Amino acid sequence: MWQSILKFIQKWFHRFGSPRWFYQTTGKWLPYLAVISVGLLVLGSIWGLGFAPQDARQGNSYRIIFIHVPISVLAMIGYYVMAAAGAVALIWKIKIANMVMVSAAPLGAALTFLALLTGSIWGKPTWGTYWVWDARITSMLILFFLYLGVIALNQAFTSRDTAYKACAILSLVGTVNIPIIYKSVDWWYTLHQPATIKLTGASSIHPDMLKPLIVMILGFYCFYALVLMLNTRTEILAREWRSSWVRGLSQ
Amino acid sequence: MISMSFQFDSMADFLAMSGHGVYVWTAYGITVLVLVVLAFRPLLKQRRFLSIQREQNRAQNNDRDSNRIDDGATK
Amino acid sequence: MHPTNNSHTGILQRDLLVAIRQGSDFLNPLLFFVMTTTLVPLAVSPSPSQLAVIAPGMIWITALLATLLALDGIFKDDLADGSLLQIILSPKSLWSLVLAKVIAHWLKTGLPITLMAPLLGMMLSLPGEGYIPLVTGLAVGTACFSLIGAVGAALTVALQRGGVLLSLVVMPLYFPVLIFGASSVQRAVQGLEYLPVLAMLGAFFTFTLLTGPFAAAAALRVGING
Numbered sequence: 090m091w092q093s094i095l096k097f098i099q100k101w102f103h104r105f106g107s108p109r110w111f112y113q114t115t116g117k118w119l120p121y122l123a124v125i126s127v128g129l130l131v132l133g134s135i136w137g138l139g140f141a142p143q144d145a146r147q148g149n150s151y152r153i154i155f156i157h158v159p160i161s162v163l164a165m166i167g168y169y170v171m172a173a174a175g176a177v178a179l180i181w182k183i184k185i186a187n188m189v190m191v192s193a194a195p196l197g198a199a200l201t202f203l204a205l206l207t208g209s210i211w212g213k214p215t216w217g218t219y220w221v222w223d224a225r226i227t228s229m230l231i232l233f234f235l236y237l238g239v240i241a242l243n244q245a246f247t248s249r250d251t252a253y254k255a256c257a258i259l260s261l262v263g264t265v266n267i268p269i270i271y272k273s274v275d276w277w278y279t280l281h282q283p284a285t286i287k288l289t290g291a292s293s294i295h296p297d298m299l300k301p302l303i304v305m306i307l308g309f310y311c312f313y314a315l316v317l318m319l320n321t322r323t324e325i326l327a328r329e330w331r332s333s334w335v336r337g338l339s340q
Numbered sequence: 341m342i343s344m345s346f347q348f349d350s351m352a353d354f355l356a357m358s359g360h361g362v363y364v365w366t367a368y369g370i371t372v373l374v375l376v377v378l379a380f381r382p383l384l385k386q387r388r389f390l391s392i393q394r395e396q397n398r399a400q401n402n403d404r405d406s407n408r409i410d411d412g413a414t415k
Numbered sequence: 416m417h418p419t420n421n422s423h424t425g426i427l428q429r430d431l432l433v434a435i436r437q438g439s440d441f442l443n444p445l446l447f448f449v450m451t452t453t454l455v456p457l458a459v460s461p462s463p464s465q466l467a468v469i470a471p472g473m474i475w476i477t478a479l480l481a482t483l484l485a486l487d488g489i490f491k492d493d494l495a496d497g498s499l500l501q502i503i504l505s506p507k508s509l510w511s512l513v514l515a516k517v518i519a520h521w522l523k524t525g526l527p528i529t530l531m532a533p534l535l536g537m538m539l540s541l542p543g544e545g546y547i548p549l550v551t552g553l554a555v556g557t558a559c560f561s562l563i564g565a566v567g568a569a570l571t572v573a574l575q576r577g578g579v580l581l582s583l584v585v586m587p588l589y590f591p592v593l594i595f596g597a598s599s600v601q602r603a604v605q606g607l608e609y610l611p612v613l614a615m616l617g618a619f620f621t622f623t624l625l626t627g628p629f630a631a632a633a634a635l636r637v638g639i640n641g
Contacts, residue, residue, distance in 0.1 A: 123379075130375075134368065139354060140344050149357035153367045160371070196378060203374050210367045214360050231587050238584040245574050254637040255570045259584060262566055262630050266588050269619065273591035280598060312375065319382035326389050339393035 106183040108325045109334050115318045122315045129308030136301035144298070150214040153207055155302055159309035161204040161229065167197030167313070168232060171239070172264035175257030185321070187253035188328065190260065191243055192320030196313070198236035205229055224278035228271050235263045249328060422507065423515040430519035440485070444524040445531055448481040452535045463540035470539035471600035474549065475556070475593055477535075478528050482557055483582050485524045486564040489516060490572045490635065499572070503639065509632040517565045517628065525557025541604070548599040548609045555613075555620045556596040562620075562627035563588045569634035591619055 137155035144151035171193035178186035208226060209219045220226070239256050246252035329335050348354040357364050434440035455473045456466060493499035493516075502512050532553050533546050541549070567585035571577030599612040 138364070138368070139346055139348065141347070143347060143358075148360055150360035150363055152357070152364050156368060156371045199374055199378055203371055206370060207367045210363050214363050231590055234583075234587040238587060241580050241583050242570065245571070245577070245580050248640060251637060251640045255634070258566070258630065258634050258637060259570060262588065265626065266591075269591050269622075270587070273594045273615075277594045277598065312379075316378050316382070319379065319386075323382040323385045323389070326386060330389075330393065336393065336397065339390045339397060 102181070102183075106181075106185050108185050108188070108329050109332070111185050112322055112325050115322060119315065119318060122311055122318070126308055126311035126315050129304055129311060133301050133305035133308050137298075137305060141298050141301050142295060147215055150211060151298075153211040154298075155305045157204065157207040157211060158302060159306045160200050160207065162306065163309055163313050164197060164200040164204045164229070164232065167193055167200060168235065168260070168267065169264065170317070171197060172260040175260045178253060179257045179261070185325075187257070188321050188324040189317065190257060191253065192317055192324050194236055194239045194243065194256070194260075196316050196320060198233065198240060200313075201229060201233040201236055205233065222278075224275045227278070228274045231270055231274070232267070235267070239263070423511050426502070426512055426515040427519050430516065431522060434519075434523050440488075440523050441527055444481040444485045445527045447484055448477050448528050448531060449535065451477040451480060452539065455539065466539045467542055467604070470536060470541040471545060471549065471604065472597045473539065474532055474535055474541075475553075475597040475600070478532065478553055478557060479560060479586075479589055479593060481528055482524050482560040482564065483585065485520065486561075486568050486585065487571075487578045487581055489520045489561075489565060489568040490638075491568070491577075494572050494639070499635075499639065503635065509635065510628040513565060513569070513631045513635060514628040517561050517631070520565070521558050521561040525554070525561055528557055529553040541600075544606065545600045545604045548603045548613060552596040552599050552613060552616060555616050556592045559592045559616075559620050559623050560589060562623040562631075563592075565627060565631040566634050569631045570638045572635065572638040573640065592616065595619065 133155060138152055141152070141155075143149055171190050174186045174190035174193060177183055178190060205226070208229070212221060213219050239260055242259055243252050243256045246255060326335060326338075346354075355361050355365070452473060455469070459465065459469065490499055493502065503509060505512070529550055532549055536546060536549055564581075564585050567581050567588075570584065571581045574580065595612055595616040599609040599616065602609040602612060
């Protein structure tokens, strides 16, 4: 029985590993995913902006939380998505994994940028300043640099195969280092923690605030999947343009 | 049961966000802008790629056709 | 043993011999280190009390930049003269040969910088308690820089203009070293316990020593294709 399961997984793996299969299958999913993610994001935004109760301490400025938190979470998960795809590509030599990895980099960088930006806009009414050298912000900034490194490396090579492998290695090295970087930044922050600025911890979030937040988180997850698929499909076209099925698309 | 009521008295109140409107709306505005760019950039790229491909295909077909005529002429 | 053979000691010997004969391999990073540190009092303030506050951080930042500067050549020169291909094709395990290159790089940049640091500390009026953690921290920290940097240098070895890219790729990975290194000196100056911080730096060094050469070897096999 185990062997048949293994065989099934292997078969699925190889089918999924084919760019053509990926392109055709995701093509069917895209409209649904687009509708679901836009629907959830619009619903969550209206709910969060208009109907969630005001925060006792921060007033209305806290409403940025509904975009800031999901984006920050995805920015971090995105790096692991990228590195996991890179690992799969290196170990099993699956073409499509490379393309997913390369597509996850600019998406992750954009989300990290947004996380920093919304955070700093939120910081102004909350702490009176756009930028604080807080542990979480600093870690986010370093994450942004890590993404930029992968993007820059990807663009530097003329040979696509080399670029893929190089990016996979770099993102794996980055993944191993991320926990260490985060811990060290955390520790650094406790050393220098200024007494005047106190971040609002995740003390207690009102359930009426939590519900729209969950809707937004789900919406952003779908959006992430959607854009990752779109980017990967573009990458497939750019790399597989010689193959007959891609030529067939334009006829 | 979710108690749902609009938290603001008027539309102007909603936009002002009790003084924090600038921050909230810029944050949401820039986010929407970036998300739109993220979603449409690959679509535009794909479209451009396919149109270039189509042109190349046409050029190739023309080449092949003209070659065939040449072949016929030499024979 | 002839210094041109491709054993670990052979690579090490050859690299160091070339560096000694040319001189610039040792001198340039060191000069960069000294000159950049000289900029600090000119840019900030010559007042000893102010300099003493920023001295630990400034010395660590300039040391980081100086090692970064020399990183580009760690494999590139060997690629140019063809010996890198021989190293990769040799039957010896690549990671140990890469380790030899890393040790050579550290002996050429990290060690001179570490030895020069107390002098710069004095010039920046670093208080007396700071010197022991500064030197031990830099010795271990620059070794971490060489180990991590080798991965980036290997990835970008065949690129024409890899220098800036290399710094961009490698620098985020340097943050923990800088944090632990600079704060051990700061803590010593403030009269706090600094040994646990140095121990963390040591732990990080052990970790990079155990993983870095393998990553760099894999990176070299990829990077050589350009």
